[in-house]
Amino acid sequence: MNITSNIHHIYELFLNSFGPQNWWPGETTDEIIIGAILTQNVNWKNVETAIENLKQYNLCTIEQIHNANIERIAPLIRSTLYYNRKAKKLKNFAEFLFIRYNGDPDRMFRTEIAELRMQLLQIKGIGEETADSILLYAGGKPVFVIDAYTKRIFNRIGITKPDWNYSQYQQFFMTNLPQDVSLFNDYHAQIVHLGKHFCKRKPLCDECPLNNFCKKKM
């Protein structure tokens, strides 16, 4: 099997085992963006707690974040760790959106993808994974998201290399899959599911749907 067939085959194994993941868990574009910024280095359950708090205090839109001060936001997102820094990141994003796009995410997402990605990466505190999560899950753009689970799983399977940088992993997926937003959306969600439940630090290879396929297991 060549690499393209392998990547497709892995996705079929995911789908057959886990079914569609129906991501992203978020009700509005603003909420997805806020979740994408808060989720770095923390369990999604902690992000849910933070989002519930923000909703309770009417702070779960970018406009509300823009109008609030950091001291008001930070305690509400305490569950996401590094909460002062994350509050600042939320404010930085809101400021960017208001200065550049008059606070309108739809207007922002009309910008050409590579240009918008570059703009997002210039916001202090927004890295590649966050920028790509915003583009894919909030903007519906065909951008593949790479995270620590992606690297761990595909390195263990043996079809990517541990010394690759973010762009190399991303190119690997984006050149071997069709530019399909739904596929990119669900494929990343499947990877996260496998990483959380099977391909952990100490992997549960015997129960893993990829175990006939994985170099580490074999």
Ligand code: SF4
């Ligand atoms: S077989 Fe084991 S190492 Fe390979 S992907 Fe599954 S859990 Fe990870």
